[in-house]
Amino acid sequence: MNAWRRAAGVSPGVAGAPLYRNVQRALMERLAAGELRPGQVIPSERDLAQEFGVSIGTLRKAIDGLVERRILIRQQGKGTFVATHDRERLLFNFFHIVPHGGTKTYPLVECVAFRRASADGETASRLGLAPGAAVFAIRNRLSLDSVPVLIDDIRIDAERFNGLTASQWKGRPSTIYNLYQETFGITVVRTEERLRAEAASAEHAALLGIRTGAPVLTIRRTAFDMRDEPVEWRVSTVDTTAHEYFAELL
Amino acid sequence: MNAWRRAAGVSPGVAGAPLYRNVQRALMERLAAGELRPGQVIPSERDLAQEFGVSIGTLRKAIDGLVERRILIRQQGKGTFVATHDRERLLFNFFHIVPHGGTKTYPLVECVAFRRASADGETASRLGLAPGAAVFAIRNRLSLDSVPVLIDDIRIDAERFNGLTASQWKGRPSTIYNLYQETFGITVVRTEERLRAEAASAEHAALLGIRTGAPVLTIRRTAFDMRDEPVEWRVSTVDTTAHEYFAELL
DNA sequence: TAGTGGTCTAGACCACACA
DNA sequence: GTGTGGTCTAGACCACTAC
CATH class of the missing domain: 3.40.1410.10 (Chorismate lyase-like)
Known part of the structure; x- marks a missing residue:
C-alpha cells in the first residue's frame, strides 16, 4: 500500500520517485501556496510524519533538502520555521x-x-x-x-x-x-x-x-x-x- | 561504551561531537594521508560500519557529507569512489x-x-x-x-x-x-x-x-x-x- | 515537565551492476 | 546470484527550549 493513497488531501506525487521526494514536493507546494508563511513554525516532525503516513526518518530526509536550500530553518528545541529574508x-x-x-x-x-x-x-x-x-x-x-x-x-x-x-x-x-x-x-x-x-x-x-x-x-x-x-x-x-x-x- | 575505544587503530575523535562527525573525520584522515587513493573504491558501507562499530545509518550520514563536498562519489550497485579531477x-x-x-x-x-x-x-x-x-x-x-x-x-x-x-x-x-x-x-x-x-x-x-x-x-x-x-x-x-x-x- | 529537533540503532527490502 | 548503494521503518535516547 502506498502512503499517497492512505493520506487524504495530498497530491499523488510522482510514480516511481522516492517517498521522501514526494513528501518534499508536498511540503514545497504548501510553502509556495502560502499555507505555511515566512517566520511561522511548521508542524513538528512527528506530526508531519503521522500526517503523511511515513516514518520519522523519511520525513526528516524530506525536510533536510529544504533546509539545505534555505527554505526551512531548524531550531533544536523550538521547531522548524519557514525562512524569512532579513x-x-x-x-x-x-x-x-x-x-x-x-x-x-x-x-x-x-x-x-x-x-x-x-x-x-x-x-x-x-x-x-x-x-x-x-x-x-x-x-x-x-x-x-x-x-x-x-x-x-x-x-x-x-x-x-x-x-x-x-x-x-x-x-x-x-x-x-x-x-x-x-x-x-x-x-x-x-x-x-x-x-x-x-x-x-x-x-x-x-x-x-x-x-x-x-x-x-x-x-x-x-x-x-x-x-x-x-x-x-x-x-x-x-x-x-x-x-x-x-x-x-x- | 564508546565506539572510539572499541575500534582499534582509530584516532579518538572529538569528545562531545556526534559520532558521525568523528567517523567523517577518520575517513578524511585516511583520504588526506593517501591510504585511499583517487579513483579507488572504498570499502562497502557495511564493512566500514562494522569496522567503526557504528550502525549503517550513522556510517551513511558520515559519507553523505564527503559526497556533498565532492570528495567521494557514490555509484549505486558499484561502490563509493574517491573523486578524481578530470x-x-x-x-x-x-x-x-x-x-x-x-x-x-x-x-x-x-x-x-x-x-x-x-x-x-x-x-x-x-x-x-x-x-x-x-x-x-x-x-x-x-x-x-x-x-x-x-x-x-x-x-x-x-x-x-x-x-x-x-x-x-x-x-x-x-x-x-x-x-x-x-x-x-x-x-x-x-x-x-x-x-x-x-x-x-x-x-x-x-x-x-x-x-x-x-x-x-x-x-x-x-x-x-x-x-x-x-x-x-x-x-x-x-x-x-x-x-x-x-x-x-x- | 512537556515538546521540539538531533543522533543512533538494527534491521528490511529495493534498484542496480557485474560476472 | 552476489554485492553494492538507495530507501524506509519503528523505535530509543539525548540536547535544547520554554513554561
Missing part, C-alpha cells in the same frame, strides 16, 4: 561585495529612481514577459563606509508586483527581498549571476563618482522564486577600485 | 567562463611561460610561505572557439611541487588539478575567488589581442586541499567582450 540572509547569501581582502558589511541603500516602464527585449526575456510588458524600473545606489560602490538597475513585473509604490519601496523596513516576501508573498530562493568587465557609462560614472569609461564590474542577476519562476532582473554596476566580488566554490 | 569536474566546478548567455565548452590551453621565481608578498601570504620563497610561476593562455579569452598566472610552492618540470606541465594528459592529484598527491577540494574589473596591462592585452587599458575581469583564486591548506594562487585575466563569469547562488 539583513543576515542578504549579507550571507545574496550580497557578495566586500572590501579588498576584507570582511562583509551591510550597505547603505539609496533609491535614485523609481518609475513604470515597458520591458525592453532582454528584460522581457529574462522575466518571461511579452516584449513591452509593464515593469517597474528602479535604480538604487549602495554605499559601503559612506563611499558609493554599486548601482542597481532593477526590473520587476508590474503585474506581479501590482500596487507597489515608490514610498513603499523607499520606506521598506528591511531588505528588498524581504519586501517581496512580506508584501507580495514572493520568496526568492535562488539567483543566477553573470559577470563582465565593462567601461562605465557617463550616467553610472557620475553616480559612482568615477571617470566615464573607467573599468566597472557588471553583474547580471536573475532571481527565482519557490516555483523556479523568474522574479527579478537586475544589473549591478560595481566600482571595484576598493571592493571586490567574493565567491566560494566546491 | 575535465568534467573542471568544467562543472572550477571553470566558470561561458559565452554570453551560452553553454560551457572545454577551453584549449596553451602554456606561455614556465619558470622558477621567488614569491612576492601577495603570493607568499596567499600560499602561507615566507616572502621570497621559491615558487613555480606559470602562465597559461586559454581559448574558446579558437579565440583567446583568458590568461592564467599561476603560483605554486616549489617545495611542495618539488621536481615539477615544464615538459611534465605541458604534457599533462588531463587538467592541471588532475596533475596535482596524480603526480603530487594533492587534491584541490575548494577554492575562493575574488573578482574585479581592471584595465588590461600591455602584456595581457597583447596575449588577448585587445587594446591596452581595455576593461578586463580579473579573478584572484586561492585553491585549498583536503587539509584546507592553500595549494595554488592564481590570477586569471579575462576578456569579457564575448564571454562572462557564471555563478549560481542560494
Whole structure:
C-alpha cells in the first residue's frame, strides 16, 4: 500500500520517485501556496510524519533538502520555521561585495529612481514577459563606509508586483527581498549571476563618482522564486577600485 | 561504551561531537594521508560500519557529507569512489567562463611561460610561505572557439611541487588539478575567488589581442586541499567582450 | 515537565551492476 | 546470484527550549 493513497488531501506525487521526494514536493507546494508563511513554525516532525503516513526518518530526509536550500530553518528545541529574508540572509547569501581582502558589511541603500516602464527585449526575456510588458524600473545606489560602490538597475513585473509604490519601496523596513516576501508573498530562493568587465557609462560614472569609461564590474542577476519562476532582473554596476566580488566554490 | 575505544587503530575523535562527525573525520584522515587513493573504491558501507562499530545509518550520514563536498562519489550497485579531477569536474566546478548567455565548452590551453621565481608578498601570504620563497610561476593562455579569452598566472610552492618540470606541465594528459592529484598527491577540494574589473596591462592585452587599458575581469583564486591548506594562487585575466563569469547562488 | 529537533540503532527490502 | 548503494521503518535516547 502506498502512503499517497492512505493520506487524504495530498497530491499523488510522482510514480516511481522516492517517498521522501514526494513528501518534499508536498511540503514545497504548501510553502509556495502560502499555507505555511515566512517566520511561522511548521508542524513538528512527528506530526508531519503521522500526517503523511511515513516514518520519522523519511520525513526528516524530506525536510533536510529544504533546509539545505534555505527554505526551512531548524531550531533544536523550538521547531522548524519557514525562512524569512532579513539583513543576515542578504549579507550571507545574496550580497557578495566586500572590501579588498576584507570582511562583509551591510550597505547603505539609496533609491535614485523609481518609475513604470515597458520591458525592453532582454528584460522581457529574462522575466518571461511579452516584449513591452509593464515593469517597474528602479535604480538604487549602495554605499559601503559612506563611499558609493554599486548601482542597481532593477526590473520587476508590474503585474506581479501590482500596487507597489515608490514610498513603499523607499520606506521598506528591511531588505528588498524581504519586501517581496512580506508584501507580495514572493520568496526568492535562488539567483543566477553573470559577470563582465565593462567601461562605465557617463550616467553610472557620475553616480559612482568615477571617470566615464573607467573599468566597472557588471553583474547580471536573475532571481527565482519557490516555483523556479523568474522574479527579478537586475544589473549591478560595481566600482571595484576598493571592493571586490567574493565567491566560494566546491 | 564508546565506539572510539572499541575500534582499534582509530584516532579518538572529538569528545562531545556526534559520532558521525568523528567517523567523517577518520575517513578524511585516511583520504588526506593517501591510504585511499583517487579513483579507488572504498570499502562497502557495511564493512566500514562494522569496522567503526557504528550502525549503517550513522556510517551513511558520515559519507553523505564527503559526497556533498565532492570528495567521494557514490555509484549505486558499484561502490563509493574517491573523486578524481578530470575535465568534467573542471568544467562543472572550477571553470566558470561561458559565452554570453551560452553553454560551457572545454577551453584549449596553451602554456606561455614556465619558470622558477621567488614569491612576492601577495603570493607568499596567499600560499602561507615566507616572502621570497621559491615558487613555480606559470602562465597559461586559454581559448574558446579558437579565440583567446583568458590568461592564467599561476603560483605554486616549489617545495611542495618539488621536481615539477615544464615538459611534465605541458604534457599533462588531463587538467592541471588532475596533475596535482596524480603526480603530487594533492587534491584541490575548494577554492575562493575574488573578482574585479581592471584595465588590461600591455602584456595581457597583447596575449588577448585587445587594446591596452581595455576593461578586463580579473579573478584572484586561492585553491585549498583536503587539509584546507592553500595549494595554488592564481590570477586569471579575462576578456569579457564575448564571454562572462557564471555563478549560481542560494 | 512537556515538546521540539538531533543522533543512533538494527534491521528490511529495493534498484542496480557485474560476472 | 552476489554485492553494492538507495530507501524506509519503528523505535530509543539525548540536547535544547520554554513554561
